[in-house]
Amino acid sequence: MAKFKKKTKTSESIPTSALPDIIFMLLFFFMVTTVLREQEILVEQKIPQATQLQKLQKKTLISYIYIGKPKNTALYGSEPRVQANDALMNTTDIIQWVNRERDALPEADRGMITISMKVDKDVKMGPISDVQTELREADARRVLYASVGKVVRN
């Protein structure tokens, strides 16, 4: 019985005064990691899987190019298209786009521009090789094939 009495003396409520602080901490974490998407992706994007993923140190050097079947097939057709920034473009415009992206970088980094190619799984090599030819032409030779990690089964 003595034991029971001892127990009842302790307060039963959990102190919640630190709750706002914890929530705020979570909030700040998500605020910092959030990247609000400023552009709409007009092409399908099912990113393929790979195992040998690498991360780039400097994110500012990366420019994104999206390749895939347009979502709006009535308007843009069903052939794979290239999107950069917020509009679809022709393969021939890539050189111009690369030069614009490169000009936006600080002068010392211009040679290190990296193009991240976000390509849909179902695209064939034809359009991709066309894009790569244009990138070679524009002298933006560092290419990152965006992919997601694959679970390795043993």
Next chain:
Amino acid sequence: MAKSKSRMSQEVNAGSMADIAFLLLIFFLVTTTIASDKGILNVLPPKLDPNNPPPEIDKNERNIFTILVNANDDLLVEGEYRENAEGLDEEIKAFVLNFGAPDEDAQALFNSLPASLRAQAKRDPESSDHPGEAVISIKTNRGTSYEKYLEVFDLAKKAYFDIYAERVNLDTDEYRTLTGKDEAEDALIDKGKEGIPMAISIAEPDKIGS
């Protein structure tokens, strides 16, 4: 005036602070897309100069590991047909580390390798002379799916990363995450790569049969 003021509570009610924070938290939870900047890095060859055609390359056939992928995603590895790319990384590794006919530098390189890698040298005269000469050639068709191409390219990269990692006594994943942000990491990366260039050549896709 003074009396009525002092009667009022001096504190701001902070009880709903958690609710406000929760609301904001849920908003950011929903809108967050954690940006994934991961991928497989590839460096394209320089553009062709019409006045300055690329030099003729007279490499021995035994120094080139050819992988052909056709429009049906079938593979032809060193002239041998196969349906999937399984085990390709091990074959590439064996090919690179073959040391069939090493010259003086390559022999020195061979001696510097850890015993586990040295044991993998088959010294087959029909395979690559030494890692400095070995080239992996991947040729696709315009109709090959990007997924298959990436799978093959991924395996070729894996073979090289396996070798580099084993050389500096690291896990492959650990080696790959080295970014060279300080000198120690840089030194590790260089030590892994030294004398074994990652020679993965990607040929222009051919147009037939797409």
